[in-house]
Amino acid sequence: MKKNPVVAVVGATGAVGREMLKVLEQRDFPAKDVRAFASARSKGVKLPFKGGEIIVEELTEDSFKGIDLALFSAGGGVSKKFAPIAAEDGCVVVDNSSAWRMDDNVPLVVPEVNPEDLDWHKGIIANPNCSTIQMVVVLKPLHDVAKIKRVVVSTYQAVSGTGQKAIQELENQVRQIFNMKEVECKVYPHQIAFNCLPHIDVFLDNDYTKEEMKMVNETKKIMHAPEIKVTATTVRVPVFYGHSESVNIEFYNSISAKEARAILSQAPGVKVLDNPKESIYPLAIYAAGEDDTFVGRIREDDTVDNGLNLWIVADNLRKGAALNAVQIAEHLIIRELLR
Template sequence: MKKYNVGILGATGAVGQEMLKVLGERDFPVGELRLLASSRSAGKVVDTEKFGSVTIQEATHDSFGGLDIVLGAAENDISRTFVKDIKASGAVYIDNSSAFRLDPDVPLVVPEINPEDAFKHNGIIANPNCSTIITLVGINAINKLSPIETLYASTYQAVSGAGAAGPVEMYAQSEAVMKGEPVEKKVFPYQIAFNLLPQIGGFQENGYTSEEMKLQNEGRKILHLPEMKVSCTCVRVPVERSHSISAIVITKDRLDLKDVSEAIAQAPGCRLVDDREKNLYPMPLDTSDQDKVFVGRIRRDLANENGINLWCCGDQVRKGAATNAVQIAQLLIAQE
């Protein structure tokens, strides 16, 4: 089997570490593995079960020669700094930042939904926002039955979505509250323990946050539905891992609930968890550290006859970021 030289830009972050883990789990045919990070991490050794011991290198403009694929797990500014170098090296850059998602020349890909778009790249493929991926995987089967015209969504996003320091702060605050001690706030603007924060991202002129607008802007591009309307509220919740989404999907045609459930049960990347008699439905604890999006609570919307109401959960570090990027890489090598 042909092997590929793979780099991970931002290898020491939560998503970068998960990318390394997923590459091993999926037996990706890696020749050379190049872990790239800041100068602070350079020289450290990462021991992996699949790839042995790998020394972290400082990311510089000369770091990408000889690589076939670069998985990006760095912030927007880092991604923009090195994108020309990656393209010049001949590698394909699969970027998890938001830097290029809405660039018309850069495909935005969820392999279960629009795999064909991955092959239209010009050296860069963008990985969508985590909540966008989880939501769209959960509702794509509905869109195949009848085009989605409107989507109302509320996301309940885990603290790990803010980085590795998010869970640390949540647990430290929880302990402080239980002891009656002052709560320290560094990662989040307000106490997150025993609380909800209805803001993720900065507020825009229309009153929505940057995170909330991603579901519409990215969703339209991925689903090829340029007129789809989305109204979204994003909430940070005191859950360690896995995002949850309440979605109301308004389709062009009125759909039968049985057909919807059957389509979701058979949809790639989905698992139907919907049994009212046994009180079974998706929950963050059940969806963490795996790659499926669990979908349940499927019911008729009471305000719109063409509406379907559902609840879905998925691991935002894996399917919402690392796994999706590795899946895109798998698409590319499968065509060679």
């Protein structure tokens, strides 16, 4: 067992890659060494880490010699090419892209929900979609008690989910509007400032977006519950950090709002903020930078038997990406699963 692995962050100069480095430092991850990789154009870039700097190296097919664990956040194309190479070299890959999530031979893991799936990894582990992660952290403890029949979710997703260029586009558009200038749209097909776009990723033949179907399919795989019916509408909103979700759940068994609050207050990684009379409920601005997934507005849906409505918020770059990947890495050490 390697308790002090050599760790690589692939895609280190991106928004999630930088957050991965930050989370590794904040959680004092027991790495013997940490290295950063990115494309050739980022070679030589210096990134802050533990009071010093890490110099970014160019990612090549030989990069994984001597690397025990690699956290990937460089896009699906890079993951498809380099993750198998890394695994072949004895490195365990935790991949943040969608490239491997629905592969039957690759575990899709949220540590609070299904850490046992790490036991059968073959060198590559998939990190789920950001909006899926925060939802299943809340769904799983409720499912264990009352068994979920159906989920209807609408998301309100921050621009940071698209990347650094989208963050910059929102900033630029706000300035352009306040300065009475024409709004430029480069990242999104329409203006995102002071607007909502019901369009995340590409549209599929069924008129759902790829993002929406990720939530449908990933939820079932993570929870080992293909029988759960899930439908989603995903919306991009003019928020920098923090995804919000309105979730309606129908259960097979009776569960009250009071019972749900009690269950979720004890759930790992979940924090209940639910006192609407005092205007206390989860907000994206308070979730930003936090590790927990926040849930509130817990109330019974009287239009169906055994129904609840919830409002879920989490930092999409942390729990929705970097933190979940590092937690997977921590569990790999605890469960003695590094090679």
